[in-house]
Amino acid sequence: MKKQNIGTPAYHLTFRTRAFNFISHVALTVLSVIWLFPVFWLLLNSFREESGAYTSYFLPKGLTFQNYINLFTNTGLYDFPLWFMNTLIVAIFSCLITTMFVLMTSYVFSRLRFPARRPMMNIMLVLGMFPGFMSMVAVYHVLKLMNLTQTLTGLVIVYSAGAALSYYIAKGFFDTIPRALDEAATIDGASKNTVFWRITLPMSRPIITFTLLSSFIAPWVDFIFVSVLMKGKADKFTVALGLRQMIERETVSAYFTQFCAGAVVVSIPLVILFLMTQKHYVGGITGGATKG
């Protein structure tokens, strides 16, 4: 934004410019309505008073807050608060580990030189293209060998073990941090270890934010791995799997509105995180890629 403003001295807005601005705003409004429509519908459904899953009309007949209250108080059948906490724990730990792994791997590929570097980069690139969930039965049995099935620890491992594969974006970022900084530090007697922790990481806030954020989301939306790993142990479910129990054929009509309320509650932390980190996100990953 700043950069573009530099080159544009104030001049009188012509009619053409005004018209274009008007059209832009109209277009953005229309597009926003389209994009927000499902979200809005979800909100409406979560406040809908009458139960039932399938409505051919758009506006609810009555509004209520009861769906949210039930979600948190009526935990006998669906223990949403517990699932929410489980997911939060898994999300926090797995995003910390994932971020660490990604940063470590991408720093190595960006800054250190060793014989296996190129082949490893290529292999990891290709491995990253493999759809992980196809092999989840094998993952399950490996975790069972370590006695980690039906545990949140196991889930954290599942979500973060493959982190190194997504090194590419962070490596691109590190590539843009001038090497002169490292060299200066090395001359001062700093080890590679010191350079990584004291120089590179503090300069990488955007990419750290980006990685933290994108790895924080996975546990909230995955329902396949968690169902294989937890094998019906309901007190270890995450919200995605738990919410899906609500829309089984037999219960969908009674619990659909509550399901929507749950989905809204799940979205809230993610929305807040997005808004808080928007600056980094937008400037972030890429900022480095060109500024360097």
Add this chain to the structure above:
Amino acid sequence: MKKLIALTLAALMLLAFMAGCATSSDSPPPGGGNASPGSASPGGAPGEVIDLLVWGPQEGQAFLQKAIEEFQAANPGTTYNFTLGVVGEDMAQTRLSEDPEAGADVFSFVDDGLRNLVNAGMLYEVTRNADDIKSRNVESSVDIVTLDGKLWAYPQTADNGYFFFYDKSVISEEDVKSLDGIIAASNAAGKKFTYPIGVAWVTASWFLAQGQLSLVDGQQVCDFNNANGVAAVEAMQAMVNSGAWGNGWVDELVEGIGTTHSGGVGGIWMVADISAKLGDNFGATKLPTAKIGGKEVQLSSFFGCKHVGVNSQTKNPVAAMEFADFLTSEAMQLLNFEMRGMGPSNKNAGASAEVQADIALAALALQSNYAVSQRDVLGGYWSPVEALGNMIINNEVTNIQAALDEVVAQITEAN
């Protein structure tokens, strides 16, 4: 000194090697091919705590909890340690096949999984109290769990089928008896009815009505690419183009009934929604008759059940069987009906006043006279028939015979 250390290392290595050998001789034979489950006492010695893991859907947990309490009360002499797991009836087979050892000792599942579970050796044959189980449940539900003369599971419900819901203010009880009546009444009211021929499970009713998809020795003879099959397809085409037919399955019917829709084919799990929308006008009955190949024929359907099975890898087969037996007893099936609205397979439970008063279950019972078990449906049946149904809906079938030939070839090929 250094050499001494090196020698010590070597000695240590040898020790470790020997220790390793000792461990390995204790370890079970390769591949875990041991004679567990509990070759010592599969029945459980007195005073021993018996662990049982039970799987059921989330909404069925309260029922299971209650059943467990009553089971423990009925067996005061034995100590049980029950664990409940949330696995839906439709997912039980998948979860079990991922790791049979970690699977539930006792679990509920739907019938199309039976053949596969037996094939994969995941079910314990039901031998204890078998005669009683066979005699207390309706014959069709016992048939479904019998393969090669052996009983493989405990019938729990007999409600997994479809029938016809209708709005009494639009379709009269007389009209609903035939498809022509339904079409006329719906057209007169300007409303639609659904008959989801794009859902292979329901499409079957037309071929079944023609006596096709016949079952011989537990193997499906797949030969509906003949004149009867062609007539069935023609009849479906006529219905689709009748002006009153609307495409759709669960979503569409529940959304539309009472407003845009006059009725439609559905199952027991839609009752709550539909009866809420229709109130006093709620009607449910068997499928209508239809004109196929110039004759008025009663439309048939698939009949399905839910069963309780015992895991072949269980450590406590006897206790598991006893619990499964108890879980599917008359009293528990009635409890299951009260708590979850499940239609019992038990003869006495089915004859009870409460169950008889249930409109939808009565409709299902009526339809079950014309229903065929879906246990033996070949796995390859669903996709091609769904494709055929979609083609009929989109009026894309020009050469019916050729289309049927292809469908049958695909079904046969998949097996």
Add this chain to the structure above:
Amino acid sequence: MRKPRGDVFTALNFLVMGVGCAARGQVAKGLLLLAGQASYIFFLLSFGLRYLSEFLTLGNNEQYTVWNEELQINQVITGDNSMLILLFGILTVAVTILFVYVYIINIRFGFKALQMKNEGQPLPTFREDLKTLWNDKYHLVLLTLPTLGLLILTVLPLIFMISMAFTNFDRDHQPPGKLFTWVGFENFKEILWSNPRKSQTFLSVLGWTLIWAVSATTTCYFGGMALALLINRKGVRFKKMWRAFFAITIAVPQFVSLLLMRQFLNDNGTLNNMLLNLELIEAPIRFLTSDLARVTVIVVNLWVGVPYTLLITTGILMNIPADLYESARIDGASPFVMFRKITLPYMLFVTAPYLITQFAGNINAFNVIFLLTNGNPRSIEYYQAGKTDLLITWLYRQTVDEQDFKLASTIGIIIFFIIGTLSLISFNLFASKKREDEFS
């Protein structure tokens, strides 16, 4: 390295790891190597050997039953589980390879220590060895954990899955009741040529998968970029708000938003009802159940994907040096020409890796298809597949509905092969080699 003449410890080093090092004074290093050997042997004896011994047949003892008169049950005597033998057999082989690698290192260490000693050089102490880890060998420190995670939970399962394609693991050969075994290239033969129905379907589904991946990637990319450009326009106000509006949609889990989409688009859904009420259409549009579904999924995917591209590209677009545009404007270039000549090349250059990963991700776009159409509408031209089925959803159903694990793995390998080749080639074409070395 010139091989020095060894003594008894050099010889012993071949048998007992670490002796070579320990004998020259590197005790800690020697102990570590020894511990490695000891744990490998322990692993082999307590776990590995029994899987390895049946690896060639994948199990010999099938489960059977015996009538138990006392208990009145047909008692199940469990047999071998081919799946576990396969998985753990591979694990044992992998650990063995790792061990051999360490063993070779051990021999090298032994010789090196001897050589240095003979030449009278001081041997590095354990402390010194550790210190190099923080510097020259720092990559070992950083890469160990991430790579270990990969090896155990990605590579091992991947090899397991690849191996399954060479077995007859299907509905009739399922554990725990039945054994399965190796069949060589049978499955590849079947899917590629010997079974015309399957190979025909495979080709059709592959074709659609590629069409889908190309359209989904390009529509989302250009859609997102156009949106970003629109928001970045000088005259547009409340930029943060517009971006937030689109970003919010990312926060709603896909299994929820796509479920709502499905309800919204079905034959009697809100959209069709609205259009019918407005009398714009006479009959419901079959968004999800006719051939139109292919268009529907691409459009819905646009809804899913555009916000991501928006977030990724906004920053880059703002970083394009403004003077480039300024001089172009002076030359009288139209906005379109500026986009084509400046914006696009710049964007493609910077986001090439992102584009390629997106493309690969779209080939494996399981969620969108599974949750929206589940591959429907089915078609009788295809074997057990539908018009919107991607290879990935097709093979998923082969395992869940048909228990045809061998077919699924075979398809899986082929997908993997295609994506792997495509992305390796394209990455090395675009490879930011230049950029990477710019700063080196």
